[in-house]
Amino acid sequence: MISKHVRKYIEVIIWTAEANGKGRTAGRRQRLRDGVKKQHLRMTELILEAKDAGDWIYRGEGAANLILAYNGSSPDFVGKVLRVQKVKRNGTNCEEVPSDLSIHEGLLWNGDCDLLSAPTREIAEHLYVQHVMSPLLGSNHVDAGVRVLVSRNFLESIQKNVLSQRPSWRVSDADVNTQCDYALLISDHSVFPQALHDEELSISVEIKPKCGFLPCSSYILEEQTVKRSMTRFKLHQTLKLQHKKVSQLSQYDPLDMFSGSKERILKSIKDLFSTPQNNFRVFLNGSLVFGSLGGGKYRTNVRYDRALEDALKFAIQANDGMRTTCFLELVSEAVFRSGLLDRLLEVQKLDVFDIEGAIHAYYDVVSEPCVICNHLGEDKLSGRYSSLHSLPLDESLKIVKEYLIAATAKDLSIMISFRTREKEDPKSPYHVIFHESIGQSFDYKVSFIDLDMKPLGKMMHYYELDQKIVRCCKKIMKNAKPIENSVNVEEKEKEKVINGAQ
Numbered sequence: 001m002i003s004k005h006v007r008k009y010i011e012v013i014i015w016t017a018e019a020n021g022k023g024r025t026a027g028r029r030q031r032l033r034d035g036v037k038k039q040h041l042r043m044t045e046l047i048l049e050a051k052d053a054g055d056w057i058y059r060g061e062g063a064a065n066l067i068l069a070y071n072g073s074s075p076d077f078v079g080k081v082l083r084v085q086k087v088k089r090n091g092t093n094c095e096e097v098p099s100d101l102s103i104h105e106g107l108l109w110n111g112d113c114d115l116l117s118a119p120t121r122e123i124a125e126h127l128y129v130q131h132v133m134s135p136l137l138g139s140n141h142v143d144a145g146v147r148v149l150v151s152r153n154f155l156e157s158i159q160k161n162v163l164s165q166r167p168s169w170r171v172s173d174a175d176v177n178t179q180c181d182y183a184l185l186i187s188d189h190s191v192f193p194q195a196l197h198d199e200e201l202s203i204s205v206e207i208k209p210k211c212g213f214l215p216c217s218s219y220i221l222e223e224q225t226v227k228r229s230m231t232r233f234k235l236h237q238t239l240k241l242q243h244k245k246v247s248q249l250s251q252y253d254p255l256d257m258f259s260g261s262k263e264r265i266l267k268s269i270k271d272l273f274s275t276p277q278n279n280f281r282v283f284l285n286g287s288l289v290f291g292s293l294g295g296g297k298y299r300t301n302v303r304y305d306r307a308l309e310d311a312l313k314f315a316i317q318a319n320d321g322m323r324t325t326c327f328l329e330l331v332s333e334a335v336f337r338s339g340l341l342d343r344l345l346e347v348q349k350l351d352v353f354d355i356e357g358a359i360h361a362y363y364d365v366v367s368e369p370c371v372i373c374n375h376l377g378e379d380k381l382s383g384r385y386s387s388l389h390s391l392p393l394d395e396s397l398k399i400v401k402e403y404l405i406a407a408t409a410k411d412l413s414i415m416i417s418f419r420t421r422e423k424e425d426p427k428s429p430y431h432v433i434f435h436e437s438i439g440q441s442f443d444y445k446v447s448f449i450d451l452d453m454k455p456l457g458k459m460m461h462y463y464e465l466d467q468k469i470v471r472c473c474k475k476i477m478k479n480a481k482p483i484e485n486s487v488n489v490e491e492k493e494k495e496k497v498i499n500g501a502q
C-alpha cells in the first residue's frame with residue numbers, strides 16, 4: 001500500500017511536471033528530468049581531463065569534499081578552486097553515494113525552490129545552495145559555483161597527486177569519488193579577483209563559528225538541561241577530547257563570536273587563535289600560514305606563532321611581535337562591521353524545536369513509528385510529544401526542513417580576505433577598514449563557504465550524537481570533585497565539565 005506521504009510525493013512530481021507544461025506519465029517525468037540534466041550540462045562547457053590534473057593543487061578538505069586550487073594560466077580557472085566530492089571508505093571499499101534525493105527528501109524540498117526537478121542529488125545540492133541558502137545569507141556573500149564535467153582519469157590523477165598532502169586520518173576516512181561526473185568551480189575566496197598591482201598580497205582567515213545560541217525548546221528533557229546553559233560547541237569538546245579528536249579543550253566560545261559586542265568578538269578571535277582546531281585558519285595568497293590543513297587535530301595551544309608573524313610582515317606595518325595582535329584586531333573589526341554573523345544567527349535559529357523536538361516531526365515525515373516515543377514509553381496521544389505528532393504533514397515538513405537548513409548554517413565557514421590599499425577608491429566594490437594604531441587601510445570581503453544540504457537520513461544521527469554529548473558531559477560532572485566557592489550551581493556544573501575533562 002502506498003503511504004499518504006508517498007502519494008503526496010507522487011502528486012508533487014505530477015504537479016512539477018504539469019507546472020513545466022509536461023504530461024503525467026513516468027516516461028514524461030524521465031524526459032523532464034533528462035531535459036533538466038541537459039540544461040544543467042549546457043550551463044558549463046568546461047571539461048577537465050587527465051592532462052589538466054597537474055594544474056590543480058591541494059588546498060584543503062573537509063569531511064565531504066576536497067578543495068583544489070588552480071595553478072595554471074587558463075582564464076577560465078584563474079582565481080577559482082575546484083570542489084571535488086569525496087566518498088566515505090567502508091573498510092577497503094567505498095560506500096555507495098545516493099544518486100538521487102530520497103522520496104521523503106523530495107517532499108521536504110519541494111515548494112519554494114525547484115529542487116525536485118533536479119535529475120541527480122548533486123544537482124539538487126547545487127540548487128539548494130543557490131535557492132535556499134544564498135537568499136538567506138545574502139547572495140553577495142555566496143558563490144554557489146558552476147558545475148564542470150570531470151573525467152574519471154582526471155579524478156584518478158588528482159587522487160594520486162594529492163595523496164601525500166592529505167592528513168592520514170582523512171585518507172583513511174574517505175577518498176576522492178572517482179565515479180562523479182562533475183566538480184564545482186567556485187571563486188577562490190582567499191584572493192581578490194582583480195589585483196590592484198603585481199605584488200598584491202591577500203591575507204585571509206577562515207572561521208568555522210558553529211552554533212551561536214543556546215537552545216530553549218520546551219522539548220528538551222530535564223536530564224538534557226545542561227544544553228540550555230552551555231553551547232553545543234563547548235559540550236561537544238568534552239566528547240571530542242575523550243575520543244582524541246582534539247588534544248585539548250578549545251577556549252573558543254561561539255556566544256562571544258555571535259554577541260555583537262566588539263570586545264567579545266575580539267576575545268573570541270584571540271581564543272580561536274589560541275586553540276584553532278578546525279575553526280580557524282589563516283592563508284597568505286591562498287597558502288596556509290596558520291592552522292591545520294584538512295581540519296581537526298591541531299595540537300599546540302598557540303600563544304605566539306612565528307610563521308604567522310613572519311607571513312604578516314608584508315601586509316601589516318607593525319613592530320615584530322605586534323603584527324599578529326594587529327591582525328587579530330583587524331579580523332574582529334571586520335566580523336563586527338560586516339554584521340554577517342547576525343544574519344547567520346537568524347538562519348541557525350530556524351532550529352526552534354531542537355533535535356529533541358524535530359526528531360518527532362521527522363518520524364511523521366518518513367511515516368514511521370516514532371522510535372523515540374517508543375523508547376521513552378510515551379503515549380503519543382497523551383505524552384509530551386503528542387502536539388508534535390498531531391501536526392499536519394506540512395508543518396512536520398517545515399520543522400524538519402528548517403532544522404536541516406539551520407544545520408547547514410551551524411556547519412558553514414566564513415572567509416574574510418584583506419588586502420592593503422593606499423587610499424580609498426569610491427568605485428571599489430569592497431569595504432575598507434582603517435586600523436588606527438598602525439595607520440593602514442585594508443579592503444576586505446566576506447564570503448560563506450560549505451553550504452551543503454544535510455541529508456534527511458542524518459536526523460537519527462543528530463539525535464544520537466546529542467544524547468551522547470550530554471551523557472559524556474554528565475559523566476564527567478559526576479566524576480569531577482566538587483568545586484569550592486562557586487557562586488551558583490549552574491556555574492559549578494559548567495566548571496566541572498571544563499576541569500573534569502582536562
Ligand SMILES: O=P(O)(O)O[C@@H]1[C@@H](OP(=O)(O)O)[C@H](OP(=O)(O)O)[C@H](O)[C@H](OP(=O)(O)O)[C@H]1OP(=O)(O)O
Nearest residue numbers: 062063064236278295296407408410411452454458
Ligand atoms: O555534528 P558536528 O557539529 O560535529 O559537525 C560536523 C563537523 O564536525 P565539527 O564538530 O565541526 O568538527 C564535521 O567537520 P570535521 O569533519 O570534523 O572537520 C563536518 O563538517 C560534518 O558535516 P558533513 O558530515 O561533512 O556534512 C558536521 O556534521 P553536521 O552536524 O554539520 O551534519
Ligand SMILES: Nc1ncnc2c1ncn2[C@@H]1O[C@H](COP(=O)(O)OP(=O)(O)OP(=O)(O)O)[C@@H](O)[C@H]1O
Nearest residue numbers: 060061062063064065067186187188189190449450
Ligand atoms: N571557495 C573557496 N575558496 C577558498 N578556499 C576554500 C573554498 N572552499 C573551500 N575552501 C577551503 O577548503 C576547505 C574544505 O572545504 P569545505 O569546507 O567546502 O569542505 P567540506 O568537506 O564540505 O567540509 P565539512 O567537513 O564541513 O563538510 C575549507 O576549510 C577551506 O579551507
Ligand SMILES: [Zn+2]
Nearest residue numbers: 360370373385
Ligand atoms: Zn515521538
